[in-house]
Amino acid sequence: MVTIHKNERVDYLPNRALQIIQADDVFSFSIDAVLLAKFTYVPIQKGKMIDLCTGNGVIPFMLSTRSKATITGVEIQERLYDMAIRSNELNKRSDQIEFIHADINALPKEILGQQYDVVTCNPPYFEKKELSEQNVNPHLQIARHEIYCTLDDVVKTCAKLVRQKGKVALVHRPERLTDIFESMRKYRIEPKRIQFVQPKKNKEANIVLVEGIKDGKPGVKCLPTIVVYEDEKTYTKEFRAIYYG
Amino acid sequence: MVTIHKNERVDYLPNRALQIIQADDVFSFSIDAVLLAKFTYVPIQKGKMIDLCTGNGVIPFMLSTRSKATITGVEIQERLYDMAIRSNELNKRSDQIEFIHADINALPKEILGQQYDVVTCNPPYFEKKELSEQNVNPHLQIARHEIYCTLDDVVKTCAKLVRQKGKVALVHRPERLTDIFESMRKYRIEPKRIQFVQPKKNKEANIVLVEGIKDGKPGVKCLPTIVVYEDEKTYTKEFRAIYYG
Numbered sequence: 293m294v295t296i297h298k299n300e301r302v303d304y305l306p307n308r309a310l311q312i313i314q315a316d317d318v319f320s321f322s323i324d325a326v327l328l329a330k331f332t333y334v335p336i337q338k339g340k341m342i343d344l345c346t347g348n349g350v351i352p353f354m355l356s357t358r359s360k361a362t363i364t365g366v367e368i369q370e371r372l373y374d375m376a377i378r379s380n381e382l383n384k385r386s387d388q389i390e391f392i393h394a395d396i397n398a399l400p401k402e403i404l405g406q407q408y409d410v411v412t413c414n415p416p417y418f419e420k421k422e423l424s425e426q427n428v429n430p431h432l433q434i435a436r437h438e439i440y441c442t443l444d445d446v447v448k449t450c451a452k453l454v455r456q457k458g459k460v461a462l463v464h465r466p467e468r469l470t471d472i473f474e475s476m477r478k479y480r481i482e483p484k485r486i487q488f489v490q491p492k493k494n495k496e497a498n499i500v501l502v503e504g505i506k507d508g509k510p511g512v513k514c515l516p517t518i519v520v521y522e523d524e525k526t527y528t529k530e531f532r533a534i535y536y537g
Numbered sequence: 538m539v540t541i542h543k544n545e546r547v548d549y550l551p552n553r554a555l556q557i558i559q560a561d562d563v564f565s566f567s568i569d570a571v572l573l574a575k576f577t578y579v580p581i582q583k584g585k586m587i588d589l590c591t592g593n594g595v596i597p598f599m600l601s602t603r604s605k606a607t608i609t610g611v612e613i614q615e616r617l618y619d620m621a622i623r624s625n626e627l628n629k630r631s632d633q634i635e636f637i638h639a640d641i642n643a644l645p646k647e648i649l650g651q652q653y654d655v656v657t658c659n660p661p662y663f664e665k666k667e668l669s670e671q672n673v674n675p676h677l678q679i680a681r682h683e684i685y686c687t688l689d690d691v692v693k694t695c696a697k698l699v700r701q702k703g704k705v706a707l708v709h710r711p712e713r714l715t716d717i718f719e720s721m722r723k724y725r726i727e728p729k730r731i732q733f734v735q736p737k738k739n740k741e742a743n744i745v746l747v748e749g750i751k752d753g754k755p756g757v758k759c760l761p762t763i764v765v766y767e768d769e770k771t772y773t774k775e776f777r778a779i780y781y782g
Contacts, residue, residue, distance in 0.1 A: 466759040470728045473718045483715045488733070488759055494775075497759035514711040514733055514742035517762035 294382045300375070302382070305350070306536050309357045310383045312350060313375045318431045321350035323520070323535065324463045324499050325414045329354030330534055331487060331501040332412050332461035335361050339409040342366065342453055344396045344446060347435060349376030351412055352389045361409065365391045366399070368440050369431060396441050396449045407455035414463045415446045443468060444475045451479035454506045461503040472502055482508035487515040539627045545620070547627070550595070551781050554602040555628045557595060558620045563676045566595035568765070568780065569708045569744055570659045574599030575779050576732060576746040577657050577706035580606050584654040587611065587698055589641045589691060592680060594621030596657055597634045606654065610636045611644070613685050614676060641686050641694045652700035659708045660691045688713060689720045696724035699751045706748040717747055727753035732760040 296302060300315045306326055314320040329351045334341065339361035343351040346365030355363050367373040373393040380386050394400060418437045434440060441449075443464070450460040460481045464472055466488060476483055481504035489499035497517065522528045527535070541547060545560045551571055559565040574596045579586065584606035588596040591610030600608050612618040618638040625631055639645060663682045679685060686694075688709070695705040705726045709717055711733060721728055726749035734744035742762065767773045772780070 466731075467756045469731075469757050469759070470718045470722065470755060473715050474722060477715065477719060486711075486714075488762065490761055494761050496761060500759070510715060511712045512714050514714070514745070516735055516739050516741060517733065 294378050296378075305353060305357070307354075307357060310353045310385070311379065312348060312353060313379045313382070314348060315375070317429060319348045319369075319372050319375065319435060321348065322414075325350045326354060326535060327489060327499065327518070328412060328414055328461060328463040328501060329358075330537070331463075331485075332410060332503060333459045334359040335409050337361075340364075340406065341410040341412065342403070342406075342408045344411065344413040344449060345415050345435075345441070346376060346391065347372050347414070349379055349389070349391060351414065352376075352391075353379065353383065353385070355412070356385055356388050360388070363389045364403070364408075365389065366394050366396060366403070367391065368393075368395050369434055371431060372435075397445055399449070399453075404452065406453065407458070408453050409455060409458050411450040411454045411458070411460045412462070413446050413450060413460075415441065415443060417465050417468070443471055444478075447472070447475035447479050447481065451481050451506065454481070456506055457508070458506050459503055460506070461501070463499060463501050466497045466500045469500055469502075472500075476502075476504045480507050481505070482510055483512045484508050485513050485515060487518065489518045489520060491519075492521050493519050539623050541623075550598060550602070552599075552602060555598045555630070556624065557593060557598060558624045558627070559593060560620070562674060564593045564614075564617050564620065564680060566593065567659075570595045571599060571780060572734060572744065572763070573657060573659055573706060573708040573746060574603075575782070576708075576730075577655060577748060578704045579604040580654050582606075585609075585651060586655040586657065587648070587651075587653045589656065589658040589694060590660050590680075590686070591621060591636065592617050592659070594624055594634070594636060596659065597621075597636075598624065598628065598630070600657070601630055601633050605633070608634045609648070609653075610634065611639050611641060611648070612636065613638075613640050614679055616676060617680075642690055644694070644698075649697065651698065653698050653703060654700060655704045655706065656695040656699045657706045658691050658695060660686065660688060662710050662713070688716055689723075692717070692720035692724050692726065696726050696751065699726070701751055702753070703751050704748055705751070706746070708744060708746050711742045711745045714745055714747075717745075721747075721749045725752050726750070727755055728757045729753050730758050730760060732763065734763045734765060736764075737766050738764050 352365040485503040488497035597610040730748040733742035
């Protein structure tokens with residue numbers, strides 16, 4: 293019997309394959325995480341993947357519907373980690389997925405001793421200096437702002453965990469693309485595939501997906517831009533195919 | 538009276554404002570150059586711009602239809618430089634545009650002593666190692682391959698010529714985006730605006746436009762992706778508006 297707290301709800305993943313516990317004042321997944329879980333390369337039959345800043349575990353759950361590899365999710369906030377382990381029980385995926393309550397800058401030895409095929413991360417997007425007094429919900433602040441880890445910390449940890457020629461996949465704001473590329477090269481993760489997401493056809497991109505390879509050859513492919521909305525209310529056909537697919 | 542050699546033809550720019558001498562076995566402008574001339578910021582009433590690797594001068598001519606600033610075009614190949622100066626006579630723009638026959642890695646002092654508001658460049662796209670024996674036309678080889686200048690040389694020269702807070706705008710292949718960003722930061726040109734061009738809606742981008750600011754604040758905007766073709770033969774409405782506009 294899995295406990296659901298009274299501010300929580302149980303949602304389906306967009307592909308309806310699994311369920312996930314969410315709460316608006318703690319953590320709910322965004323389309324960014326779903327797109328990352330769709331964008332990243334996965335080993336199909338076996339292997340090891342790890343998702344940093346996993347929140348309520350949306351990326352591990354999504355990945356588990358594409359791959360038989362084992363998946364570890366790492367979350368620093370105990371409240372979110374607790375949601376993730378309860379969703380894991382709910383979905384009966386504990387044989388494939390495990391969650392760790394840890395800081396990505398101080399990972400336990402058992403994790404640091406591993407070499408993963410794929411490392412994913414949907415990190416906090418905003419720099420600490422952009423913190424405002426207005427948003428004082430600490431759970432949301434930690435998930436959104438670089439309070440416990442910077443972009444450079446994230447890429448550094450990804451690079452430590454990934455095997456030679458393994459993949460590192462991130463989702464972020466396009467504003468940070470220069471910083472992402474700089475940190476990736478610094479830690480020998482060569483950017484290989486990028487994809488932009490625009491809210492509408494004539495709007496600037498507000499999401500970028502980036503995949504790099506540890507010690508990969510230089511040269512980056514830019515996949516076709518994803519446009520989310522056809523009009524105010526309707527998703528485009530291409531977005532629906534990716535998001536619900 | 539302007540001489541037109543027998544392998545040459547006189548074309549209009551896409552906006553039909555000016556004419557340009559071209560020759561398929563020497564140099565004809567590409568949509569890349571036109572898109573760069575449309576993408577880049579220009580000072581409207583006064584100022585100084587310079588275009589490196591100018592070829593037959595397509596970018597200076599295009600820019601002159603958007604701005605009253607003076608424009609210098611620099612070309613290393615004498616044959617192309619000669620086409621550019623004849624087009625300049627043809628268009629009677631010598632009061633606004635000048636062409637220099639020079640190597641961007643060894644520019645004359647008069648040029649190096651200036652500080653330009655805008656520096657543009659549509660450089661050779663391919664690394665020297667990609668040179669094949671198949672394409673032995675030296676004019677086209679020099680325009681397409683990094684024989685006389687590498688991407689890093691280009692960005693270094695742009696950075697030397699641009700004034701503090703001035704703009705540097707390049708067009709290149711998306712494959713080189715990591716290298717572009719790396720060189721830009723190295724020479725203190727902070728990437729500020731990028732735009733991708735896809736041949737079709739569902740195809741990878743094959744052109745990227747990048748604008749940076751000398752000592753600008755970090756943070757890059759990704760403008761809406763331009764899609765060129767609606768189907769095999771038809772340009773999209775958005776592309777026509779930019780290209781012919």
